[in-house]
Amino acid sequence: MVNQLAPLYLASQSPRRRELLAQLGWDARVIPLEGEWVDETPLAREAPRDYVLRLARAKAEAGWRRREALALPPGLVLGADTTVSIDGLILGKPRDADEARHMLRRLSGRMHEVHTGVALTDGTRTQAAASTSRVWFTALAGEDIERYLATGEPWDKAGAYAYQGRAAAFIERIEGSASGIVGLPLYETARLLSVFGYPPFP
Numbered sequence: 001m002v003n004q005l006a007p008l009y010l011a012s013q014s015p016r017r018r019e020l021l022a023q024l025g026w027d028a029r030v031i032p033l034e035g036e037w038v039d040e041t042p043l044a045r046e047a048p049r050d051y052v053l054r055l056a057r058a059k060a061e062a063g064w065r066r067r068e069a070l071a072l073p074p075g076l077v078l079g080a081d082t083t084v085s086i087d088g089l090i091l092g093k094p095r096d097a098d099e100a101r102h103m104l105r106r107l108s109g110r111m112h113e114v115h116t117g118v119a120l121t122d123g124t125r126t127q128a129a130a131s132t133s134r135v136w137f138t139a140l141a142g143e144d145i146e147r148y149l150a151t152g153e154p155w156d157k158a159g160a161y162a163y164q165g166r167a168a169a170f171i172e173r174i175e176g177s178a179s180g181i182v183g184l185p186l187y188e189t190a191r192l193l194s195v196f197g198y199p200p201f202p
């Protein structure tokens, strides 16, 4: 029964991740990672899946330490990380309009991969899973890119676009996990919850 379960915490500032958990019926409490710095620099030659798994674990474990520091009751802490890969490059969130423009030019007319890692920890063990999806972008004219930049959508998104937003107008098809592309693969999340004895939805 759900009211016998310890709380589910979300070590993420991403409103999308909270909404995706809410889609499964989980009312996750957000733990701000203030005071816990997770370095997001990829390691040399690190594969994108290894990268998102490592960061998801690091965020979950940082969240666990924050939970302890805040004296919140024990529970499960979830961390996640999303990145786009193309041409052997890892594309994170763009720093400015120029970087966003370059990212969108690179994605234009091509397929790329979106990787999301998700991790759960109970303070004793951490379990993680990754989802990889493929996204086909139509060819973008310079005007499309400028119009899209003006929406403000690119700023906090890996690869400088939001599939759940106006970028859907540019995406011919996807293969894989729609929730994973938006930031939290729900199938993998439910599987991880079951490892800790939680149901897929309360």
Ligand SMILES: Cc1cn([C@H]2C[C@H](O)[C@@H](COP(=O)(O)OP(=O)(O)OP(=O)(O)O)O2)c(=O)[nH]c1=O
Pocket: 011, 012, 013, 014, 016, 017, 059, 080, 081, 082, 083, 084, 093, 114, 156, 157, 158, 159, 161, 162, 163, 164, 181, 182, 183
């Ligand atoms: C590709 C893609 C990414 N994104 C988002 C999901 C993630 O929030 C973001 C990638 O950044 P992340 O570093 O994974 O996450 P975050 O900084 O937003 O949140 P936190 O570290 O606090 O958990 O890009 C979309 O919303 N739509 C998309 O189509």
